[in-house]
Amino acid sequence: MPKTEAELLAFLADLGITVSTRRHPPLYTVADSQALRGEIPGGHTKNLFLKDKKDNFFLVSVGEEAVVDLKQIHQLIGAASRVSFGKPEMLMELLGVTPGAVTVFGLINDTGRRVKVVLDQELMGHDVINAHPLTNEATTSIAAADLVKFVEATGHDAVILKVSA
Template identity: 45%
Template sequence: MNAPEPEQAPPPAFDRARLLAWLANRGVAHVTHDHPAVFRVEEGLELKAAMPGAHTKNLFLKDKKGRLWLVSAHQDTEIDLKALPRVIRADRLSFGNESLMWETLGVRPGSVTALGLINDPDHRVTFVLDRALWEADIVNFHPLANTATTSLPQAAFRAVLRALGRSPIVVDFPRLSVLTDATI
């Protein structure tokens, strides 16, 4: 007799195809580049060299009180996970598990992206954005799958955040401070 399968969260409302259709239906300027799967920043450096804009690293975190956090930063930004909680008013941070990531953002490890916020209509995940990305002309994120990169001009990225009802906590990571005049 086979053991029952562990319970899985239902599939997310949005996958790559539905996300890209959502962007197109709203007239959000974007370009998506297909490429082999990339799991870590270092793996995609050659691929990214040909794509303009700021490339990202994204961390799905959980704090000691169970609050969820998505940190999107420039690929070269150093993130001090011991100092960050003080800046964003969180408790000790650790990485969130795969099932929680799937449940809230609809992505698997290696595909974490700010665009996953589309699968979090209840705003369970607090969005933290690197000032370097906030000020970049073009930002690049996985479109819910690590086999592609979607480039968004800054105005388009902010339009996405507005449509999702998201106002990120913008952090100047080198100074470890919150940018207080960051409005969508």
């Protein structure tokens, strides 16, 4: 059973990580979320759930305005082949979220550590990063250093690479 937003926030608190979460109507796309731009400062994420031909899975978190070359990114992230978007069923199985709610916080549900996470270098240049807390009905703001701490606490390597153009 995937973790809930409350369980995620408790996990962060147990790590000594302070976050703020703002509730809003469901947001499914970056365009939807840009309506809140003046209200929530910091870097806003766009998250790509990808897989290669050998069923290796990747979560690539970039800034909302980032341009990512999906025909070339496999060379940067260590994929075995070109990548495609992972199916919604695998997204739910591995990260416990649905399309429209893809988030780096989903790593809390990847207990088998099947997903390699890549945080874009440009995104990580922000002091504060904003991501959905396992639901697209809220946005959680977290310090960039604390996001790395969270990723590592889930047993994943916080790989920071320049993946956006």
